[in-house]
Amino acid sequence: MNLAALPDLRAGRNPRAACLADDGVVLDNGRFAQTVRCAAGALAARGVSAGDVVAVMLPNISTFVVALFAAWRLGATVTPVNPALVPSEAGYQVSDAGARVLIIDNAGTDGAEAAAPRVLTARELTDHPPAAGPAADPAGDALALLIYTSGTTGKPKGVMLDHANVAAMCAMMIEAMRLTDADHSLLVLPLFHANGIMAGTLSPLLAGGQVTIAGRFSPTTFFDRVEASRATYFSAVPAIYTMLADLPPQVRPDTSSVRFGVCGAAPASVELLEKFQSRYGIPLIEGYGLSEGTCASTINPLDGVRKPGTVGLPLPGQAVRVVDAAGDPLPAGQAGEVLIAGPTVMRGYLNRPEETAKTIVDGWLHTGDIGRLDADGYLTLVDRAKDMIIRGGENIYPKEIEGVIYRLPEVAEAAVVGRPSAVYGEEPVLFVALNSGAELNVDAIAEHARKNLSKYKLPMVITICDELPKNPIGKIDKPALRKSLQSAATSTA
Template identity: 35%
Template structure:
């Protein structure tokens, strides 16, 4: 089974039930499946064959959902790309992944016109119209890429709504997800149909997502968190996806209330914005049965404050692109543990090992490694990187973790982010947790900086609540009450906001670059 075949089955099972809602328009499972088949057939008529690579440079929209499922039904491999990446970043991924067809926003047409000589492998551009009010005024007939271009609407129109595509196997590559490139050039994690389907199915079952659920999809769909948890998981089990183009606290409160949404998935930053939004009320979110957090560690103080104010549970989980992505979640049928990423989901094994790959005793810190049907087949065209990351069937995550006596895992920090002060290990998250517990602090990020005496020192970047009069001395004094001496920051810098990526994850790397500059 794969997600496209499951959609065909669900179209028969759920018929006119809404598969997704976008800008107040509902699309049924039958309509969605028909559009997917038409898109797949149009690709086939264009000459796209099984195994060809298709990139999606789109925001959250029906275009993305139809493009994803349609390309998979055609037997193609999908490469989702952040549409606001720089031209260099986009060009690198398109060339590295050998993409033949690009499905993109019309606002990106000037970029592709400029980059055309640098993208010799691109044969076709399928252009998606932006919502009314944002139309491009560009005369595309004058462009050198005009012959490659087709509009999404005209492209899909003559397609066969009954087309089922070639046979695909579970080990065929379905999606290539490019990592964020925190340590050099991005790497393409190849996820098979089995990886994608199994993780979505296991997550849906673990979180009890079913046909009665209405799931908010405001995380970027090109990111694996949204792709699996807020898109594929509900669609596999007959739920309805409420597509939200971009995150806005005010919009989320009104959309949840309007559609009586039952599940919200977000990163910690989103929960922080929702918590700080003055007009937000418990009444707005009363339909939610579950909130899901991932993408970064959630500060315990934030989790407790959000749950107390809005009376809804947050289940924190863990994942990475190379694992499609989910490996752990806090269970719904037993106590959650704030600060924990939960337990291994069904069919997935997690364990903590030392430098030799041997499992460490309960409570000790080591590297988290993962095994299961969700683990990627490897990095695209990078056999050495693959061999380093996947050993004896285990995926080495690069994250430091510990496990308690009940099997709950805790992420201590990224292996690369650990700070060594005079020979002592300092985990940035531990310092961040302390500062998050201060009543005036909204956001915080901790990095290591060079120090002549101790090798490294702890530096903090803090955002405080508007109107609060907080000094560095006050926060340092607070840290002294809660941290060992070697963990206390050497300096605290106040910022109006912290740098984040498109999913809202705080970018420590950008702060490190800022310090170097």
């Protein structure tokens, strides 16, 4: 499966068939292939060739997908950059990935632009004569994507996914979701996420279907897009399904075209799944995965027994194991760390061999998530990685926020924990203790955070304490802080 040649292949088969659309652009197969060749020409003119890295910092627009295939056409690697990152965060990723070119929507993202040798706007990318010659045919172990994920040390890590990883992931999704050339994906998740790229874009395109990019999600207009596009499926996070399930009763959309919806990125309650399905008649299939596994590792079967509350069975070609602290497999029903093996396991973290060696052991990806398998092989997630907060599908690592707060000289201790949110599932809250004699108010801390963190990472509440609780070995006792939040919520209920 040569992903780089897919635009040409689709155009050769049926140039007039629908391919890709967004809020303002509609591309058939022929036009899509031509646009990709023009973008490849623009990248080549800026010195991009096989082995280089192209950073794509675009919102959810068709040009993102064009840039992806244009880079692959030249044999280059793509690192998607979240447009919501502050300049220092985006600049770090561009620099760490060693990007030769940064593609942006419009000029003005200072930090990221300064870190890139060359910058291209979305308009400049497609306003260029087409590249000559056929698409590259990258080897399976050639790097296709560098997906950045936050680490417990606070610095994001580049997850190296090669073309074999991506091809295997798409093949598994096509089989599991029964995708054909009649399918139409409505993309509402961010394209800088593995899910948006794999489940929402590449899999339907490889199956011969089409993709409509919905742009910024809005619960009030979502079903208008469903009706207008006649989409057959979409993938979303529990926060989105919660907003849709809570729409006013008079909202009664035509969902007859939709075969199913995929729910992932964070645990969803059985009540939410049943509420959404009973209201709209759309089956929801829960899945589980992470960037280090290319996207997904388990999914409830589309045709077969779906067990609400579980994240389903391993995708075809993958294996899931639950082990104890010694690494020994546990029997059904017992909780332990979830391990994953198969052709979708990443090559490793960019320039981080020690962390790679800790994460991939004897071919098994150690997820850090706690779960249990039932007698039928369905996986239930019991807990997440120790401290990670999932806010509306976005992974937030407390140490990254804490690292920013510790830059304030008045701060002696900082701790971030998650508290429940009816809309987003969870949200970060910050506890701070000051150095003796220091003076600092909540507003000053909040302003410092706004300057250095993306909006979704900002603490919802900041509490200044005389001191933070400690466990017997002197470390900050985060379980005690979580309990204090629960107690406060109970007392105000």
